[in-house]
Amino acid sequence: MRIEFSGKAFGSHQVLGPVTLDLAPGRRLAVLGPSGIGKSTLLRIITGLDGAADLRRQGDTRLAVVFQEPTLLPWRDALSNLTLVAGATDAVARDWLDAVGLAGLENHFPRQLSLGQQRRLALARAFAAGPDVLVMDEPFASLDPETRDRMLTLTDRLLNRSGAGLLLVTHDRTEAEALSAAILRLDGRPALLSAEKRSG
Numbered sequence: 001m002r003i004e005f006s007g008k009a010f011g012s013h014q015v016l017g018p019v020t021l022d023l024a025p026g027r028r029l030a031v032l033g034p035s036g037i038g039k040s041t042l043l044r045i046i047t048g049l050d051g052a053a054d055l056r057r058q059g060d061t062r063l064a065v066v067f068q069e070p071t072l073l074p075w076r077d078a079l080s081n082l083t084l085v086a087g088a089t090d091a092v093a094r095d096w097l098d099a100v101g102l103a104g105l106e107n108h109f110p111r112q113l114s115l116g117q118q119r120r121l122a123l124a125r126a127f128a129a130g131p132d133v134l135v136m137d138e139p140f141a142s143l144d145p146e147t148r149d150r151m152l153t154l155t156d157r158l159l160n161r162s163g164a165g166l167l168l169v170t171h172d173r174t175e176a177e178a179l180s181a182a183i184l185r186l187d188g189r190p191a192l193l194s195a196e197k198r199s200g
């Protein structure tokens with residue numbers, strides 16, 4: 001899917017310049033840039049949570065989004081969080097719960113799960129929706145180093161298993177590298193995306 005728009009302003013503040021971005025299954029991209037540059041704004045436009053006047057989408061690519069906070073339904077158990085929100089069948093939901101190490105916890109409510117388990121549930125939910133591209137907004141921020149490394153390994157494995165592409169927004173280049181994502185820098189005023197040259 002190609003996403004194109006000529007810019008995004010809030011009032012007189014021109015945050016983003018022209019953007020052209022190609023997303024596809026199997027293609028892994030990471031957007032890096034300083035705080036406040038417009039990374040979340042870019043992601044909100046791509047996922048349709050925010051608008052851009054002349055936004056054009058070519059191609060039909062299903063996106064699933066994982067935010068920094070797990071955003072689960074508190075009054076539904078783990079299984080229902082997948083079947084209701086992702087629209088997965090019971091069998092598909094159980095399979096993804098198993099893949100993230102939550103087998104046996106299908107009937108636990110989010111508050112009965114640790115924060116790490118809640119994040120894995122949110123990841124399972126995203127994959128259970130069968131996306132072509134997984135979109136992640138700072139999903140590993142605020143995790144302790146060990147949990148972060150486990151989540152990175154798990155995400156990499158699930159991306160391989162599903163064949164989905166990735167669009168990751170992060171401050172941290174080691175996360176992009178751990179997921180073998182090509183790095184796009186978002187920088188300048190208004191901000192522009194540019195591919196980072198690989199050295200060596």
Ligand SMILES: Nc1ncnc2c1ncn2[C@@H]1O[C@H](COP(=O)(O)OP(=O)(O)OP(=O)(O)O)[C@@H](O)[C@H]1O
Pocket residue numbers: 010015033034035036037038039040041042
């Ligand atoms: N709804 C809004 N109304 C007005 N200004 C906004 C709005 N959303 C974002 N901005 C401004 O747009 C700029 C980019 O914000 P954005 O949250 O996209 O940055 P970011 O790169 O994601 O930052 P961080 O890495 O700190 O999360 C900021 O100057 C912010 O104040």
